[in-house]
Amino acid sequence: MKPLKGxxxxxxxxTRGAGRGIAIELGxxxxxxxxxGRTTRTQKSEYNRPETIEETAELVTAAGGTGIPVQVDHLEHDQVKALFSKIDEEQGQLNILVNDIWGGEHLTEWNKPVWEHSLKKGLRLLRLGIETHIVTSHYALPLLIRNKNGLVIEVTDGTAEYNKENYRLSLFYDLVKTSVIRMAQSLAHELTPFQCTAVALTPGWMRSEIMLEHFGVKEENWRDALEKEPHFAISETPRFIGRAVAALASDPDVVRWNGQSLSSGQLAKSYNFYDVDGSQPDCFRYLVEVQEAGKPADTGGYR
Incomplete structure (x- = not known):
């Protein structure tokens, strides 16, 4: 079944992480x-990592879709404008926009107050995590609203409820992830007259390439990381949020979610999809009820 064919x-x-998982599942x-993304097979971004947009596009095609890589720095207006001119010329439409631009892993200084955090890094973080999303939406939405039932997904970290109650380990990181949620609410208001939908969506504790490296494991042996961090047992693959996006994009009544803050775990229950291992991790409920409650790691009832 190919509900998104056409x-x-x-x-x-x-390039990597949630974005790659989402692209594959849409494919x-x-x-x-x-x-x-910025990293291609011939040019690396400031991340200096091996993953490339070409590799992601090939995975999309292998999954059953058509993947098309385009190198874009989403802070550069001319590049973003040219991107949507290209999509318009080649396809004549845009039905789904996933704003997953981030780039801040190496900029956040965890558990440092604002007066100790590098101001240069913090302000760069705000540009990468907020400004890029605004620039992209500015140039994308005139194309998206040409047709009814367009969908915008703002990818963030944390639900509105969770972020309201919890300091996200850095003023700058906290501000970025909360702002993206508010951005989705604003876009929902602006898109409603055009019968299009905008939502904020968060993964749980995601086993991205960078997270796996942090724990010194690979996807095949990720459970070895539980010796260092037992609560990592609630983690999920990037494909899980990808399946959440594909479910939203395939839902003819997706407008019912307009303006809401959603999580991969919440949508898994609503749409009855599973992670690649057959589980349904409910990360944010676990964080509140187990990890932050000081209980021993136990995912029973949460996967």
């Missing part, structure tokens, strides 16, 4: 997926 998606920030549902 649909055109952009995953902005699809598996039959979509044509444009994948943007």
């Amino acid at each position: 649909k055109v998606a952009l995953v902005a920030g699809g 598996a549902a039959g979509a044509t997926v444009y994948v943007t």
